[in-house]
Amino acid sequence: xxxxxxxxxxxxxxxxxxxxxxxxxxxxxxxxxxxxxxxxxxxxxxxxxxxxxxxxxxxxxxxxxxxxxxxxxxxxxxxxxxxxxxxxxxxxxxxxxxxxxxxxxxxxxxxxxxxxxxxxxxxxxxxxxxxxxxxxxxxxxxxxxxxxxxxxxxxxxxxxxxxxxxxxxxxxxxxxxxxxxxxxxx
Numbered sequence: 001x002x003x004x005x006x007x008x009x010x011x012x013x014x015x016x017x018x019x020x021x022x023x024x025x026x027x028x029x030x031x032x033x034x035x036x037x038x039x040x041x042x043x044x045x046x047x048x049x050x051x052x053x054x055x056x057x058x059x060x061x062x063x064x065x066x067x068x069x070x071x072x073x074x075x076x077x078x079x080x081x082x083x084x085x086x087x088x089x090x091x092x093x094x095x096x097x098x099x100x101x102x103x104x105x106x107x108x109x110x111x112x113x114x115x116x117x118x119x120x121x122x123x124x125x126x127x128x129x130x131x132x133x134x135x136x137x138x139x140x141x142x143x144x145x146x147x148x149x150x151x152x153x154x155x156x157x158x159x160x161x162x163x164x165x166x167x168x169x170x171x172x173x174x175x176x177x178x179x180x181x182x183x184x185x186x
Contacts (some may be wrong), residue, residue, distance in 0.1 A: 009036040015051050016044075024052030062087045062096060062129045062136055069148065069186060070098045070138070072123045078102045080119045082127075084136060097135040100127060104139040105146075105178050118178040124149040126180045146180035160184070 009015065015027055015034040023029050024045070026038045036042075040055040062068055062084060070082035082098040085091065102115045119125065126148050127138035140146045150159045152168035152175070159166035159175060161183045166175045 007042040008040070009042055009053060010039050011036055015042060015053075021049050021051040024050040026053030026055055027051055060087065060090070060092055061134075064129055064132050066129045067126060067145075068098065068129055068136075068138070069124060069126055072100075072119050072121055072125060075115060075119055075121055077115065080115060082125065082138065084138075087129075098127065098129075098138045099135050100125070100138045100140065104130070104137070104141055107141050107143065117176055119147065120150065120153060120175075120177070122151050123147045123177065124186070140178055140180070144181045146178040148180045148183055148186060150175070150177055 013036045015021070015036060018029050018032045018034060021034055021044065023034050026036065026040055027034055028037050034051055036053045038053050038055040040053040043052045043054055045051070066087050068084045069086040070084040072080050072082050074081040079102060080100045082100060083095040084098045085095050100119070105115065105118050124147065125140060126145050127140045128142065128145060130137040130139055150166055151157065152159055152171060152173050154173045155168060155171045157168050157170040160169055161179065164179070166177055166179070167173070
């Protein structure tokens with residue numbers, strides 16, 4: 001009796017057609033074709049018609065309620081996009097996308113008239129994860145959460161906390177952000 005060697009796949013590799021199987025964990029459908037999302041071993045459940053990929057290495061994922069540190073990568077009128085790189089003070093092997101909606105920035109949503117007054121590209125923020133799967137929805141509504149490190153919009157120097165505002169030690173520029181308790185300490 002011989003055993004078949006396990007089928008090992010890499011991300012993007014073809015697994016089958018959508019008419020034959022549904023995508024399970026570690027798999028996705030694109031253009032009616034099923035493909036691997038992770039490096040791992042293919043598992044085909046012919047009874048339930050699901051194909052999945054069991055990863056060799058499971059990445060640490062942010063959990064709902066976890067406190068993360070992320071860098072703001074994009075600011076729009078009603079949300080900011082970020083890259084999460086630590087969860088509960090533990091660095092991640094991979095970064096994950098975080099979305100911070102305008103209503104989740106300040107303690108009272110009415111305080112946020114323009115998101116640009118509270119967050120800027122390059123700011124490091126401490127936030128709470130609101131959901132269980134990527135892209136992760138984030139909140140800085142708690143007074144302990146918000147911007148923990150920011151750069152001057154004019155000269156790029158690291159801003160220092162002075163009362164409830166941030167001041168540039170190089171050019172004297174003053175900026176406002178949703179500042180976290182412990183600004184300057186990651």
